[in-house]
Amino acid sequence: MSGQGIGQILVYAFVLIALAYSLGTYMAKLYNAERFGFGWLQAVERGFYRLLGSGSKEQDWKAYGKSVLIFSLLFSAVVYVIQRIQGHLFLNPDHLKGVPSHIALNTTASFVTNTNWQYYGGEYTMSYLTQIAALATQQFVSAGVGMAVLVAVVRGLARRSARDVGNFWRDLYRSIVYVLLPLSLILAVVLISQGVPQTFSGQVTATTLEGATQTIARGPVALMIAIKQLGTNGGGFFNSNSAVPFENPNGLTNLLELLSILLIPAAQVFMFGRMVLARRHAWVVFAAMFTLFVAGLAVAVPAEQHGSTVLRQSGVNITQGHGQSGGNMSDKEVRFGIANTSLWATATTDASNGSVDGGHDALTPAGGAVPLINIFVGEVIFGGVGSGLYGMIFYILIAVFVAGLMVGRTPEYLGKKIEAREIKYAAVGALFVPTLALALTALAIVTKSGLASVFNPGAHGFTEALYAYTSQTNNNGSAFAGYGATNFSAELGAVAMYLGRFVPLLAALAIGGSLAAKKTVPPSAGTFRTDGATFGVLLVGVIVLTAGLMVFPALTLGPIVEGLSH
Amino acid sequence: MALRDVRASVIAIVVATLVLGLGFPALATGFAQLAFSHKADGSLVKVDGKIVGSSRRSCRRP
Numbered sequence: 001m002s003g004q005g006i007g008q009i010l011v012y013a014f015v016l017i018a019l020a021y022s023l024g025t026y027m028a029k030l031y032n033a034e035r036f037g038f039g040w041l042q043a044v045e046r047g048f049y050r051l052l053g054s055g056s057k058e059q060d061w062k063a064y065g066k067s068v069l070i071f072s073l074l075f076s077a078v079v080y081v082i083q084r085i086q087g088h089l090f091l092n093p094d095h096l097k098g099v100p101s102h103i104a105l106n107t108t109a110s111f112v113t114n115t116n117w118q119y120y121g122g123e124y125t126m127s128y129l130t131q132i133a134a135l136a137t138q139q140f141v142s143a144g145v146g147m148a149v150l151v152a153v154v155r156g157l158a159r160r161s162a163r164d165v166g167n168f169w170r171d172l173y174r175s176i177v178y179v180l181l182p183l184s185l186i187l188a189v190v191l192i193s194q195g196v197p198q199t200f201s202g203q204v205t206a207t208t209l210e211g212a213t214q215t216i217a218r219g220p221v222a223l224m225i226a227i228k229q230l231g232t233n234g235g236g237f238f239n240s241n242s243a244v245p246f247e248n249p250n251g252l253t254n255l256l257e258l259l260s261i262l263l264i265p266a267a268q269v270f271m272f273g274r275m276v277l278a279r280r281h282a283w284v285v286f287a288a289m290f291t292l293f294v295a296g297l298a299v300a301v302p303a304e305q306h307g308s309t310v311l312r313q314s315g316v317n318i319t320q321g322h323g324q325s326g327g328n329m330s331d332k333e334v335r336f337g338i339a340n341t342s343l344w345a346t347a348t349t350d351a352s353n354g355s356v357d358g359g360h361d362a363l364t365p366a367g368g369a370v371p372l373i374n375i376f377v378g379e380v381i382f383g384g385v386g387s388g389l390y391g392m393i394f395y396i397l398i399a400v401f402v403a404g405l406m407v408g409r410t411p412e413y414l415g416k417k418i419e420a421r422e423i424k425y426a427a428v429g430a431l432f433v434p435t436l437a438l439a440l441t442a443l444a445i446v447t448k449s450g451l452a453s454v455f456n457p458g459a460h461g462f463t464e465a466l467y468a469y470t471s472q473t474n475n476n477g478s479a480f481a482g483y484g485a486t487n488f489s490a491e492l493g494a495v496a497m498y499l500g501r502f503v504p505l506l507a508a509l510a511i512g513g514s515l516a517a518k519k520t521v522p523p524s525a526g527t528f529r530t531d532g533a534t535f536g537v538l539l540v541g542v543i544v545l546t547a548g549l550m551v552f553p554a555l556t557l558g559p560i561v562e563g564l565s566h
Numbered sequence: 567m568a569l570r571d572v573r574a575s576v577i578a579i580v581v582a583t584l585v586l587g588l589g590f591p592a593l594a595t596g597f598a599q600l601a602f603s604h605k606a607d608g609s610l611v612k613v614d615g616k617i618v619g620s621s622r623r624s625c626r627r628p
Contacts, residue, residue, distance in 0.1 A: 051577055053574060066568065066571060067574070067575075070568065070572060070575050071574075071575040071578060074572070078579055132587055132591040133588055134587070136586070136587065137583050140586045141586070169578065176586070181586070181590070189594075189597070192602050192606055193605070195622045197607065198594055199599065201607065204608070204610065204617055205617070206610070206619050206620070207616060207617070208618055209613070209618055209619075214619060216608055216610070216619070218607070218608040220594070220595055222594060222598065223590065223591050223594040224591075246622070
């Protein structure tokens with residue numbers, strides 16, 4: 001691995017931490033403030049609540065969850081209908097027909113749940129209207145929903161003897177209007193200045209100098225790419241996502257898009273620390289996430305640089321030097337090389353983003369196992385916007401519980417007693433999704449309709465199926481490629497995404513509600529401290545053990561067999 | 567209670583689709599066409615008035 005590659009990764013880490021810290025401080029103020037912004041901004045916000053007719057009165061966790069569910073399900077209907085009837089609607093310069101029903105269903109589930117799994121190629125399936133009004137809208141909204149729910153859970157941890165956890169509409173509004181929208185607009189402007197298209201004109205046909213014809217697809221791309229990255233969505237405008245120059249033209253845009261993947265999830269850890277008045281504890285959680293992130297990089301980057309056995313024995317020169325990057329460059333953009341592609345693959349699967357700037361299917365077995373394991377730990381290594389940290393709270397509670405068992409005391413967290421009820425919710429939150437992923441993978445490889453989706457034989461084909469359902473249940477959306485859309489896989493995927501999103505979401509809200517009602521007890525000599533290195537190590541251990549035990553048998557059948565058999 | 571949520575959801579869906587789905591993309595496109603019209607249209611390269619491809623900055627190799 002080159003010094004340049006290491007340098008790029010270090011710069012990335014420093015800039016990320018600095019930006020995330022500032023944004024986290026800002027978000028803590030944003031959600032705590034009774035009124036936010038100046039004059040007319042406040043008026044617009046008040047006007048929005050009045051328009052909704054719901055007011056911004058506080059809700060308990062059940063009412064909050066009900067608003068989330070009703071809003072998300074009704075919005076699903078709109079996203080589905082727009083796709084189906086796009087052929088008759090405006091902003092369709094390339095005259096694309098309505099999206100087939102199973103693809104539309106899967107795509108709806110995918111964007112409403114912040115997954116952005118794509119069983120379609122954007123430029124030849126979705127009209128401009130569908131891209132911006134159905135899909136990109138959902139990229140703002142689903143991210144906003146995740147952020148709102150996290151804030152409600154965090155309030156539950158912060159409050160004492162309270163019933164309510166906040167107002168969904170208020171948290172949603174503030175997440176979108178004061179965080180996602182401004183950041184996206186800034187990023188979009190930079191992307192446009194670097195050559196990402198933003199136009200309503202249709203595709204053009206070019207006759208190249210050699211005389212061949214070439215279709216150049218374009219469209220209102222830049223703003224969608226900005227929110228795709230910032231909202232941990234990942235669903236690109238074009239089929240090849242951020243590997244396409246029109247989504248990601250150069251090194252600068254690659255760095256900015258990479259930073260955007262982890263920015264908000266990382267910032268939320270600092271926001272959490274300020275809102276629960278436990279900033280040291282937040283740093284410990286951040287350190288645990290960062291450690292797992294670096295561990296992924298430490299495997300993926302050298303693995304790609306080293307190449308696979310097949311590649312090394314093939315006679316291809318993969319030595320680094322003389323202007324050559326060396327290593328496994330299959331399905332990688334030469335513009336970005338090994339360090340940047342592996343960094344992206346690690347970050348995008350840590351963060352439940354799922355965008356790619358290279359093909360994951362052609363990663364080496366070890367390099368490809370990293371994204372898979374990252375997704376399997378439940379998207380808590382920073383994770384999705386909102387969902388990452390509330391997912392981490394499940395693991396934190398389990399860690400606190402384990403520590404309590406070891407010292408024989410009722411576990412406490414942030415001054416609150418953790419009892420059977422919270423642990424049950426945390427166990428559901430942490431274990432439901434990996435269990436679902438394994439069950440659906442099993443279903444997909446033992447049924448005939450499931451096997452129709454697998455393109456490659458043997459262990460690699462199994463990895464593709466495992467990746468597909470792991471990615472969808474965890475709401476990541478990155479694809480290994482080589483897994484096909486059939487009616488069966490599209491519908492099963494939709495079920496996977498809805499359950500994978502809303503079951504943990506409700507479990508997290510329930511924890512928030514349950515903890516809000518509790519009194520805080522002052523720490524005593526026997527209290528297990530959650531703001532030191534011991535807790536950090538325990539937390540990483542719990543995550544690795546819980547997720548590792550779930551994923552290891554499946555990994556054995558996939559990447560491990562593949563790695564050993566060549 | 568649920569009815570109130572339905573009403574609020576429907577209004578929020580309409581507002582979100584109009585503002586986030588159409589308003590801001592239109593604004594971004596307007597800005598792009600004014601400030602970077604060549605790049606925003608896909609950095610098309612023309613020879614004798616005919617389109618022969620697209621040049622993006624990254625395609626320029628040392």
